[in-house]
Amino acid sequence: MAQIVVVDYGMGNLRSVAKAVEHVAPDQSVIISSDANEIANADRVVFPGQGAARDCMRELEDRELTQVVLNAAKEKPFLGICMGMQVLLNHSEENEGIECLGLYAGNVRFFGNDLKDEQNEKLKIPHMGWNNVDQTIDHPLWQNINNNSRFYFVHSYYIDPEDKSLVAATCDYGINFVSAIAKDNVFAVQCHPEKSAQDGLQLLKNFTLWNGA
Amino acid sequence: MSLAKRIIPCLDVKNGRVVKGVQFVDIRDAGDPVEVARRYDREGADEITFLDITASSDDRETIVHVVEKVAEQVFIPLTVGGGIREVKDVRRMLNAGADKVAINTAAVFNPEFVKEASERVGSQCIVVAIDAKKVSADGEKNRWEIFTHGGRKPTGIDAIEWAVKMADFGAGEILLTSMDRDGTKIGFDLELTAAISDAVNVPVIASGGVGNLDHLVDGVTKGKADAVLAASIFHFAEYSVEEAKRHMASKGIEVRL
Numbered sequence: 447m448a449q450i451v452v453v454d455y456g457m458g459n460l461r462s463v464a465k466a467v468e469h470v471a472p473d474q475s476v477i478i479s480s481d482a483n484e485i486a487n488a489d490r491v492v493f494p495g496q497g498a499a500r501d502c503m504r505e506l507e508d509r510e511l512t513q514v515v516l517n518a519a520k521e522k523p524f525l526g527i528c529m530g531m532q533v534l535l536n537h538s539e540e541n542e543g544i545e546c547l548g549l550y551a552g553n554v555r556f557f558g559n560d561l562k563d564e565q566n567e568k569l570k571i572p573h574m575g576w577n578n579v580d581q582t583i584d585h586p587l588w589q590n591i592n593n594n595s596r597f598y599f600v601h602s603y604y605i606d607p608e609d610k611s612l613v614a615a616t617c618d619y620g621i622n623f624v625s626a627i628a629k630d631n632v633f634a635v636q637c638h639p640e641k642s643a644q645d646g647l648q649l650l651k652n653f654t655l656w657n658g659a
Numbered sequence: 660m661s662l663a664k665r666i667i668p669c670l671d672v673k674n675g676r677v678v679k680g681v682q683f684v685d686i687r688d689a690g691d692p693v694e695v696a697r698r699y700d701r702e703g704a705d706e707i708t709f710l711d712i713t714a715s716s717d718d719r720e721t722i723v724h725v726v727e728k729v730a731e732q733v734f735i736p737l738t739v740g741g742g743i744r745e746v747k748d749v750r751r752m753l754n755a756g757a758d759k760v761a762i763n764t765a766a767v768f769n770p771e772f773v774k775e776a777s778e779r780v781g782s783q784c785i786v787v788a789i790d791a792k793k794v795s796a797d798g799e800k801n802r803w804e805i806f807t808h809g810g811r812k813p814t815g816i817d818a819i820e821w822a823v824k825m826a827d828f829g830a831g832e833i834l835l836t837s838m839d840r841d842g843t844k845i846g847f848d849l850e851l852t853a854a855i856s857d858a859v860n861v862p863v864i865a866s867g868g869v870g871n872l873d874h875l876v877d878g879v880t881k882g883k884a885d886a887v888l889a890a891s892i893f894h895f896a897e898y899s900v901e902e903a904k905r906h907m908a909s910k911g912i913e914v915r916l
Contacts, residue, residue: 466729596915646734
């Protein structure tokens with residue numbers, strides 16, 4: 447039975463992520479693990495995350511998971527979610543500047559406290575709720591999901607990768623920001639597919655069927 | 660295209676059962692929070708809030724199991740409030756599958772708790788619930804005060820100042836209930852809602868007083884709320900969540916349909 451590992455580094459709603467993946471992949475085994483061997487031996491890896499960048503990086507290092515997560519991101523179908531996407535870049539502005547995993551060149555930036563919409567109305571931070579995701583490329587993970595479907599977001603920082611060919615989707619919130627990236631066996635999203643009703647479940651299902659190519 | 664305004668049905672749960680009577684013809688057990696949550700999810704609710712009104716703390720474990728069961732079947736954000744007093748309560752709810760916890764009374768008695776909780780689990784998980792009541796007389800400049808114990812005990816704390824302080828302390832969202840309007844079905848206190856929404860930079864959920872779908876519209880357009888919460892209009896199947904959303908959309912409000 448194929449095994450999907452949800453990486454446990456003490457950050458975030460792991461159980462929700464695991465339950466949602468189980469829901470769409472009843473014929474695969476889904477485990478929550480912080481064991482390097484289990485992550486290394488997984489067929490697919492889900493890398494979730496919530497909270498602050500500093501805490502995420504510290505927890506990964508304390509559990510000695512940095513290298514095994516980076517290896518997984520080079521080897522097998524890998525899905526980053528929210529903070530699990532942000533820390534793939536090399537630097538975050540959060541917590542006065544945090545060095546991250548550095549898989550991709552680029553920064554994680556703060557929306558700012560004076561964000562305005564097109565009508566010049568104040569936009570709240572965090573960006574919390576359901577927003578349209580504009581798919582900028584064709585990808586197996588977008589299969590059966592209409593372009594501009596709404597997904598659930600909750601974040602105050604967004605990624606700004608240097609290599610624009612990574613961009614798989616964008617989203618508008620005062621600015622147009624990158625809401626998904628894709629490269630080789632890695633797909634990562636800013637939204638929470640595990641909390642995004644049918645379209646979110648479809649994305650997770652697509653991931654459980656994806657061979658990473 | 661932009662961020663949708665959210666509609667949040669709220670369920671009062673006591674000893675693991677939905678109270679305030681839910682009347683749906685298509686639900687086998689209207690007291691079962693899982694069945695009710697599934698129904699709201701099918702209708703397109705953007706989130707669901709559970710308010711645990713269990714009196715005894717010994718019975719609090721029940722809500723944890725409720726959240727676990729709902730989170731296995733309902734894949735939208737879940738907020739749990741009631742009896743959240745320590746970081747371990749926060750963690751227990753999040754581990755059970757809640758996405759956010761609402762802190763109410765404990766924040767009033769110990770504001771530092773909000774700071775501590777948001778530092779530990781992130782602001783995105785921390786909702787501060789504010790129960791406010793108008794204390795200014797007619798003709799005077801509006802003033803609202805925080806009340807505890809279901810609106811019975813005044814605290815002397817100004818509601819707007821309190822909301823600003825709670826956002827500074829790390830609240831990721833404010834759940835604002837007008838105790839004057841709660842249960843009245845005459846609509847939100849729009850002046851209160853707009854005043855708080857203008858004062859803070861975090862999202863504000865309007866609550867208390869919804870009796871019809873125009874009230875939801877007003878909450879967003881006049882109250883400047885980012886989300887609207889209602890209980891009875893959905894429980895008694897006067898309106899479905901979907902009807903509410905279609906009505907809001909017809910008034911030009913962005914919603915998730």
